[in-house]
Amino acid sequence: MxxxxxxxxxxxxxxxxxxxxxxxxxxxxxxxxxxxxxxxxxxxxxxxxxxxxxxxxxxxxxxxxxxxxxxxxxxxxxxxxxxxxxxxxxxxxxxxxxxxxxxxxxxxxxxxxxxxxxxxxxxxxxxxxxxxxxxxxxxxxxxxxxxxxxxxxxxxxxxxxxxxxxxxxxxxxxxxxxxxxxxxxxxxxxxxxxxxxxxxxxxxxxxxNQMVDVLPVKLKKTKVTVKYFNFLVFIDHHKKTLFEKRTTKGIWQHLYQFPLIESKKSLTAEEFQLLNFKEHYLEIEVLDYSLYNEVDIVHKLSHQHLHTKFWIIDVKSLPKDAILIKSLTKYPSPVLISDFIEQFGF
DNA sequence: AACACGGGGTG
DNA sequence: CACCCAGTGTT
Missing domain, CATH: 1.10.340.30 (Hypothetical protein; domain 2)
Structure with a gap:
């Protein structure tokens, strides 16, 4: 046969x-x-x-x-x-x-x-x-x-x-x-x-020929790069937040996320303050902020390990394009973000 | 030819 | 932790 x-x-x-x-x-x-x-x-x-x-x-x-x-x-x-x-x-x-x-x-x-x-x-x-x-x-x-x-x-x-x-x-x-x-x-x-x-x-x-465990042969293995992500979870008194569409080339293109600041290393609260995230959002008046996860959340992709911190930032008001927190789940977002939204609970 | 692109599952 | 999955597009 x-x-x-x-x-x-x-x-x-x-x-x-x-x-x-x-x-x-x-x-x-x-x-x-x-x-x-x-x-x-x-x-x-x-x-x-x-x-x-x-x-x-x-x-x-x-x-x-x-x-x-x-x-x-x-x-x-x-x-x-x-x-x-x-x-x-x-x-x-x-x-x-x-x-x-x-x-x-x-x-x-x-x-x-x-x-x-x-x-x-x-x-x-x-x-x-x-x-x-x-x-x-x-x-x-x-x-x-x-x-x-x-x-x-x-x-x-x-x-x-x-x-x-x-x-x-x-x-x-x-x-x-x-x-x-x-x-x-x-x-x-x-x-x-x-x-x-x-x-x-x-x-x-x-x-x-007892080659079952070595075949098929495949060249090289994926090398993993480490990145440090700081997500800015703004909350105003209208229960609104900022959620942005990723338009950059790399991962998660056209998915939505909280405003992101990438850093060279994992930041402490002090370093985060020194970094002065307000420079990135001049028009926003910050009342208070805190770190959601003391230990980095490590999101593992096949070629990247994302060490992630979520910063919860209470603000007086937000720009016009802010959206209701309640409507966050209507937007497509990476698993890393949708998991946070679910666990944080707001 | 090499690399980027996700997330879940297996041993 | 390393490797795999009904691979494709870009550089």
Whole structure:
């Protein structure tokens, strides 16, 4: 029995029931694939259901505000996915007259859709013979064929894509692609896979050569930078505060936060006073201020550790663009901020 | 080619 | 703590 048939047989027995497997609607397939980029099924599933429920068609998504889409995306991370989703929905509705791209080449033109996602949608929704290569596929192929080429090197990316293209079952591309990914997720797991129950245990090169725990090979690890964030939580007697949209390039673009002052180190109250935050907000008359968290809250992202202090600042009045504290939760904000809002309670 | 981009889960 | 996750866009 050949590789793809064996995989498909395994899949027919072991596959999970997932809502995006109950449809061929390209819009729903697209939604699920974007949500699942760098995201585990367990984490993405409730977001998928929320998006399908709130935006049942691409037209609903296209006419929504970016803020409402980011609000529904809140907590999922990699927020450019949500912004690109909106951009592409408008492109489909406005430029393509609502006709969803129906092949790999045209799908690739959508913002936020790269080689993997274009292949996934083309195969799953339209049964196009386009091989997917995601983290699961890299792992399964590198182990089964015993390939130690780094999966994130240029040659590795090219070679694995070529190999995947030779293996795909051309009669059942949709099923094959989902089968190999599901196999990687459930059987050929990153850590401690149970190879004794694996259907490929007799032909797997990694198992034969005891390389299961070192494959796939990946270049370099992420280096983490440390940053120090001071959030200014203004409160006036109208129960209003300042909440700003992040327009800068880096993390959390277009999400909302309390006014932020970044420092070179963790500040004491005295140092914070010396820093004289009032310089940043000349027009605001400060009555009193205090530190909410004595110990820094360390918010860990994959490439940054954010050491955070929340300064509670009582003020007499605030500028016109202040918003009611009660309405804070209507805005999309980073988990770090929404957690604070919930715990502080105001 | 290297890096930035989130947050949750696992061993 | 290190690594992984149905990757993509930018530099």
């Amino acid at each position: 050949d590789f793809s048939t064996k995989l498909i047989n395994w899949y027919s027995v072991n596959k999970r029931e997932l809502p995006w497997r109950e449809t061929r609607n390209p819009y729903y397939i697209w939604l699920s694939e974007i949500i699942l980029q760098q995201t585990q099924v367990k984490q993405g599933l409730p977001y998928y259901n929320a998006f399908v429920s709130k935006f049942p068609t691409v037209f609903d998504l296209a006419k929504a505000s970016e803020t409402s889409i980011l609000k529904l995306w809140q907590g999922l991370g990699y927020y450019s996915r949500a912004r690109n989703l909106h951009h592409s929905a408008k492109y489909i509705v406005d430029t393509l007259d609502g006709k969803f791209p129906d092949n790999y080449k045209d799908l690739l033109k959508l913002k936020g859709v790269g080689d993997y996602t274009a292949s996934a949608i083309a195969s799953i929704a339209y049964n196009e013979v386009a091989a997917v290569v995601d983290g699961n596929v890299y792992r399964v192929l590198s182990r089964y064929f015993g390939i130690d080429t780094p999966i994130n090197s240029s040659t590795g990316i090219k070679d694995f894509k070529t190999l995947a293209s030779t293996l795909i079952n051309t009669n059942q591309p949709a099923t094959y692609n989902q089968a190999i990914m599901e196999f990687g997720a459930i059987q050929c797991k990153p850590k401690n896979p149970d190879c004794t129950v694996c259907p490929f245990q007799d032909s797997c090169m990694a198992r034969k």
